[in-house]
Amino acid sequence: MLDGLRCEVCRCLNMLWLDPVRGIIECHACHQTAIALPPENGGEAR
Numbered sequence: 715m716l717d718g719l720r721c722e723v724c725r726c727l728n729m730l731w732l733d734p735v736r737g738i739i740e741c742h743a744c745h746q747t748a749i750a751l752p753p754e755n756g757g758e759a760r
């Protein structure tokens with residue numbers, strides 16, 4: 715579970731789950747999916 719994240723579609727808090735296999739984030743409330751960007755992969759700070 716991704717703590718403190720809110721789904722942009724249904725506005726549910728703490729309903730987002732990271733799917734490491736597909737590399738996406740899925741909302742378990744409305745089943746909206748989004749592409750997850752692995753934070754460990756982008757070490758460069760802008």
Ligand SMILES: [Zn+2]
Binds near residue numbers: 723724725726741
């Ligand atoms: Zn949702």
